[in-house]
Amino acid sequence: MNNFSNQDSGSLSLTDVLLSRRSIKAVTAPGPTAEQVELALKAAVCAPDHAALRVWRYTLIEQPHVKEFAERVFDILDKAGKPISDEKKEKARKWLKDVPLLVALAYKIHHDNPKVPVIEQTLSMGASVMNFQNAMHAMGFATFWSTGLGTFTDEVPELLGYDPLDYQFVGFLSVGTPMVAASTSERPDPSSVMRRWTPSSEH
Numbered sequence: 001m002n003n004f005s006n007q008d009s010g011s012l013s014l015t016d017v018l019l020s021r022r023s024i025k026a027v028t029a030p031g032p033t034a035e036q037v038e039l040a041l042k043a044a045v046c047a048p049d050h051a052a053l054r055v056w057r058y059t060l061i062e063q064p065h066v067k068e069f070a071e072r073v074f075d076i077l078d079k080a081g082k083p084i085s086d087e088k089k090e091k092a093r094k095w096l097k098d099v100p101l102l103v104a105l106a107y108k109i110h111h112d113n114p115k116v117p118v119i120e121q122t123l124s125m126g127a128s129v130m131n132f133q134n135a136m137h138a139m140g141f142a143t144f145w146s147t148g149l150g151t152f153t154d155e156v157p158e159l160l161g162y163d164p165l166d167y168q169f170v171g172f173l174s175v176g177t178p179m180v181a182a183s184t185s186e187r188p189d190p191s192s193v194m195r196r197w198t199p200s201s202e203h
Ligand SMILES: Cc1cc2nc3c(=O)[nH]c(=O)nc-3n(C[C@H](O)[C@H](O)[C@H](O)COP(=O)(O)O)c2cc1C
Pocket: 021, 022, 023, 024, 144, 145, 146, 147, 148, 171
């Protein structure tokens, strides 16, 4: 159960959507349709994009391939001598068996771009993923960004076709219909993250 369903999300304002998003890990079918994924990707490619580098890469993994993908990850990490513990494997299997869509997230690194340092490319990817998450939320789906499953190895990005020399892999988004209510966890008071600069604040 999300804070709202597909049916009524159309009547919510953009700020309602932004203020109500919460990550939810436990999701199940139905996942988004091809049209809904396309819409979320349209939002993703609206991220700020200095010099139009288009760094964002989204790889869709749908069931039954999600389960198969997890087993492949376990195998290659075992073979690479970077095994995931049996306990973590079981936890991941339990989570992923119901996840209808797993999105692998990477961005193309433009090394030595004179105008756009890699930090800007990283930030653009983060902004893109956030747009994707909010768009999914607006359509009634829950997402969860995770950097488990060997994200920061060479082997897992390579399994997905991302050469670590040219791409930075940044994890996975699970996407689906929420199985639990969104957490009501408090957000910080906005004033706690804000201050004003005036000429007299200079030391
Ligand atoms: C880049 C990134 C990687 C993350 N990786 C993990 C992870 O591996 N495991 C985890 O439990 N949460 C991870 N999180 C946090 C969750 O995705 C989520 O943001 C967190 O549970 C807070 O929920 P909220 O989005 O509703 O505030 C990650 C968040 C980000 C931005």
